[in-house]
Amino acid sequence: MTEKQSLQIALGKRIKQLRLNKNISQQDMAAFCNFETPNYCRIESGRTNPTIYTLYLIAKNLQVSLTELIEVEL
Numbered sequence: 001m002t003e004k005q006s007l008q009i010a011l012g013k014r015i016k017q018l019r020l021n022k023n024i025s026q027q028d029m030a031a032f033c034n035f036e037t038p039n040y041c042r043i044e045s046g047r048t049n050p051t052i053y054t055l056y057l058i059a060k061n062l063q064v065s066l067t068e069l070i071e072v073e074l
Contacts, residue, residue, distance in 0.1 A: 003074070009046030010072040016044045018062050018069065032061040 019029050030040035034057075042048040043058070050058075059069040 004049070005046065006074050007072070008049055010074055011050075011070060012044045012046035014072045015058055015062075015069065018064060019044075022062060024062075029058075029061065033057045 019026070024032075026041055026044065027037050030037040033040065033054075035054075039048075043050050043054070055069060056066055059066045062069065
């Protein structure tokens, strides 16, 4: 596994953790961010490299700072 893949997976797990802490479903989170649900699922599973704007939208809808959202360890 590459470092990039490890980072994407860690970020996806972080996003999922924050979403679950707020008791929000994947479908609702996707709708809040105006994403297709399968695209949002790819972010949480670490199968895509989201843009900074995508991460901003996720953070905004989770009501956390962008810094808090991307706080991951490899």
